[in-house]
Amino acid sequence: MVDQNPRSSPLVLGEQKKMPNVKVFSGSSHIDLAQKIVDRLGLEVGKVVTKKFSNQETCVEIGESVRGEDVYIVQSGCGDINDNLMELLIMINACKIASASRVTAVIPCFPYARQDKKDKSRAPISAKLVANMLSVAGADHIITMDLHASQIQGFFDIPVDNLYAEPAVLKWIKDNIQNWENSIIVSPDAGGAKRVTSIADRLNVEFALIHKERKKANEVASMVLVGDVKDRVAILVDDMADTCGTVCEAANKLRDAGALKIYAILTHGIFSGPAISRINNACFEQIVVTNTIPQENNMKQCSKITVIDISMMLAEAIRRTHNGESVSYLFSHVPL
Secondary structure: OOOOOHHHOHHHHHHHHHOOOEEEEEOOOOHHHHHHHHHHHOOOEOOEEEEEOOOOOEEEEEOOOOOOOEEEEEOOOOOOHHHHHHHHHHHHHHHHHOOOOEEEEEEOOOOOOOOOOOOOOOOOOHHHHHHHHHHHHOOOEEEEEOOOOHHHHHHOOOOEEEEOOHHHHHHHHHHHOOOHHHEEEEEOOHHHHHHHHHHHHHHOOEEEEEEEEEEEOOEEEEEEEEOOOOOOEEEEEEEEEOOOHHHHHHHHHHHHOOOOEEEEEEEEEOOOOOHHHHHHHOOOOEEEEEOOOOOHHHHHHOOOEEEEOOHHHHHHHHHHHHOOOOOHHHHOOOOO
């Protein structure tokens, strides 16, 4: 007689005993986000010491056993990007050779994501190089958010979960923008058309597009608005803003076209160089970013910046990955 109760099956019991515990470590790029993630999971941040030798080599010491554990390392591509990337690679390798059963790199903002194609002679595809480095270091799985180009997932031979900030963005729009039913979602460039049409469809509002021509990187030559924004609330949506030249030019274009109020919602607020001064001088009601990158210093310098917390989405992705559950629920829902 075959036992139909899976709980009493010796094979299943054996598998449950093998299932490793979770350890979450944080690199030095975004300790606050890692703390929010472990608070949500009811864990503590793993003990790790990161320092530099006098010749600026990175040194990592994992302060607790990871043998047979399911390890997650939280490190965002921000700040001193090259140092933080090297720190992540060393942490992955340190855990892997310390016999961790699986090492997952949680990279909310993927570094070098804009160098994803060979768009001119002798240009490197640096995002592919970073993917190779992560795999060689020993990463078994990647969790990231709003990749600049979704084909970057194809650069890896290991599983990549690319989460979307869209559910959190939709929730923020409905909760914080009055008369959002009369709004129009605007993409500041043609590359973001898919993103804005998805948000516009789910809000059941119209969308517009700004076509721009660049003379060279970080410099916009001309802009053309496609769509009618007159007497409407315009919501600019993009995956990242670096020097903010594009979004500020787009805001001026929308204001000249008769938009009532202008918001910008960006997943990754990099805000380098003259970005903060440009935002302060621009005609935005608010600039909304997620906390994939630390924003404390930027918020002190600019009162227009508002932050959406996405730690619960990353925490839920970790929990579901560890338990072998589907992550696709997070593509359309914000965990409670």
